[in-house]
Amino acid sequence: MSLIPASLTFANPLGLWALLGLPVVVAIHFLQRRQRRVTCTTLFLLEQMRRESRTGNRFEKLRVSIPFWLQLLMVLLLAWLLAQPRWLGRDAVQRVAVVLDASASMAAFRAPAERAVHEVLGQLRGPPAAVELTLLTTDATAPALYHGPEPVAMRRALAAWQPLLGAHDPAPALRVARGLAGAEGLVVLVTDHRLDETPAHGAQVLAVGEATDNVGWAGVRVEEKDGQWLWHALVKNHGRSPQQREWRALAAGVESSAKTLALAPGEMLSLSGPFPAEGDGRLLLRLSGDALPLDDELPLVRPAPKTLAVFAPAVGLPEAMRHLLESLPHTGRSASPVSADLEVAVWREATLLPEGRHALVILPPPARDAPFPKGGIVAEPHPLMEGLNWQGLLPREAPAPPRLTRDSVLLWQGERPLILLRQMPAGGRLLLCLFDPDSSGALRMPAFAVLAHRFLESLRAEKIAPESANYDTRQRLHLAHLGGPDAPPLVIETQGEAREVPPVQGGLLRAPARPGHFTVSQGGTVLLTAAAHFADTREADLSLAATWGDPAMIRADLTQTRRETSPHQPLWLLALLLLLMGSWWWSRERNILPLQSTEASTNAS
Numbered sequence: 001m002s003l004i005p006a007s008l009t010f011a012n013p014l015g016l017w018a019l020l021g022l023p024v025v026v027a028i029h030f031l032q033r034r035q036r037r038v039t040c041t042t043l044f045l046l047e048q049m050r051r052e053s054r055t056g057n058r059f060e061k062l063r064v065s066i067p068f069w070l071q072l073l074m075v076l077l078l079a080w081l082l083a084q085p086r087w088l089g090r091d092a093v094q095r096v097a098v099v100l101d102a103s104a105s106m107a108a109f110r111a112p113a114e115r116a117v118h119e120v121l122g123q124l125r126g127p128p129a130a131v132e133l134t135l136l137t138t139d140a141t142a143p144a145l146y147h148g149p150e151p152v153a154m155r156r157a158l159a160a161w162q163p164l165l166g167a168h169d170p171a172p173a174l175r176v177a178r179g180l181a182g183a184e185g186l187v188v189l190v191t192d193h194r195l196d197e198t199p200a201h202g203a204q205v206l207a208v209g210e211a212t213d214n215v216g217w218a219g220v221r222v223e224e225k226d227g228q229w230l231w232h233a234l235v236k237n238h239g240r241s242p243q244q245r246e247w248r249a250l251a252a253g254v255e256s257s258a259k260t261l262a263l264a265p266g267e268m269l270s271l272s273g274p275f276p277a278e279g280d281g282r283l284l285l286r287l288s289g290d291a292l293p294l295d296d297e298l299p300l301v302r303p304a305p306k307t308l309a310v311f312a313p314a315v316g317l318p319e320a321m322r323h324l325l326e327s328l329p330h331t332g333r334s335a336s337p338v339s340a341d342l343e344v345a346v347w348r349e350a351t352l353l354p355e356g357r358h359a360l361v362i363l364p365p366p367a368r369d370a371p372f373p374k375g376g377i378v379a380e381p382h383p384l385m386e387g388l389n390w391q392g393l394l395p396r397e398a399p400a401p402p403r404l405t406r407d408s409v410l411l412w413q414g415e416r417p418l419i420l421l422r423q424m425p426a427g428g429r430l431l432l433c434l435f436d437p438d439s440s441g442a443l444r445m446p447a448f449a450v451l452a453h454r455f456l457e458s459l460r461a462e463k464i465a466p467e468s469a470n471y472d473t474r475q476r477l478h479l480a481h482l483g484g485p486d487a488p489p490l491v492i493e494t495q496g497e498a499r500e501v502p503p504v505q506g507g508l509l510r511a512p513a514r515p516g517h518f519t520v521s522q523g524g525t526v527l528l529t530a531a532a533h534f535a536d537t538r539e540a541d542l543s544l545a546a547t548w549g550d551p552a553m554i555r556a557d558l559t560q561t562r563r564e565t566s567p568h569q570p571l572w573l574l575a576l577l578l579l580l581m582g583s584w585w586w587s588r589e590r591n592i593l594p595l596q597s598t599e600a601s602t603n604a605s
Contacts, residue, residue: 021075025075093131095134095186096120096132097135097181098117099138099177099203100145101113102142102164105292106163107163108212114158133147140176166538167536170200188203192542192546193207193545207549208547209545210546213241213543214292215238215287216236216287218236220470229303230272231300235261237267239265239542241265245260245263247286247288283300294514295535304466308459309339310325310331318436321437345360346363358428358459360431360455366398366436370398373397376414377393377411377418380410382410382421384410384458385410393418417434418434419433467529471533472533473532481522488522490503494512494518511532516531
């Protein structure tokens, strides 16, 4: 059984070193006291003197006296005060909040991080009713992993910790932890590297990392060439020593033979290949495993963007305009404007603009003697116009559709609008180019081609149709889907797990945090077939991981925050002062009385 009750701890255990003063006091009292020499005129006093050594520096039997016991009590009391005893108050609550770093690099140090949490919990004392524990991650959007009084339950909650984020600031999570732990509570941040600055909100830091070599996929790019989709992937050695890895490709259930890569420290290699022409277009590039498994696999899908059907009139449209539309990627011809995603129209005075369909409207060729309008050409700040140069445009005066109040002017010449963006009440969007693209020179300007491409891409993003694409982990998904109160929910399926998302939250969709293939469907129709890959080179670099932190400081902080000092501390100080005075008084009496006796005997003789 422990001699120290569970409710008692010491804020400064190093103060107990003062107990070494006990053997010092005992050793001093073993020494013989040096005698004072007094000259006397009589010799009979010599018979009364004890035979003692004149030198006084050899040990004899222990000289027990009242000052001896007082000095021992002084040492004990001094050690007690220096150790700063703390008691668990009757109504005290030990609040401890542990914040786990949610960075992806922590996946390589999961076991040391869990041991660090166990060490912090092992310092708790007292009944469970006096403990309030919280387990959080630095992902400020995620709920707490645990909140309650049971250390065992908190240890079990560690299994739900998934470190998958990129580099991020832990300050928001530490602020939440400090709010839960209170001003006097303990907040501990468990990470894998040393912090350049003192952590916010008074948090203690435990770094459990270790410099480790890691090789992984560092990025991928896909391109279409002659109708064939190709992938270009990067492999990087993030370590400080040469490394060898094997890589394979898995497609349609068939795995290729292993190939060996040799990488120097910090070297990056590029690998390329075609997507499988058959099957579902899924591809998995796999490296031999190491400390960080997140970047050892690179899942991909063969891209399949949504195709836009464009209706262009057979008569009246400049041939160069027709070639421009056909050159835009992933567009096709439509035989009817009703079934088309975009209608190209040449406006005349009798032309009725479509209400519920998207259209690109241009003007017919103007008269040869039509004047050129005066004024400089100025573009409005708009995503469709960003970075485009229109200074070479030479439009002539010509009849044009009237400008409406709901129109957004994208390009001006003087006070005359040249390009309008109109949103129709029925849902259609019109891009009105109030000039002839051929005679004005617009078809020879890169700005006009880029404008047409951006307008078609905005329509493609709003089209509800199946597509395939590749994303980074946790990347925002811009997915067109059905809305409204009667719309079915969106279903995200990844690695055999499915979850539903209300359509109103469709704008908040993100790719999964863990690499892998996934699909998004609505009402039984697959809208997106995609793959999420991890390519955060900052988190993949484990060469700066380190072990740092002083558990003794955390123990002292925990003791300070959960205990209260003795209310009798002033009385202990007063007792120490009384012992000091008493020891001095008794030592003074012993030194003076024999001398007075000797003087009296001398006078008597």
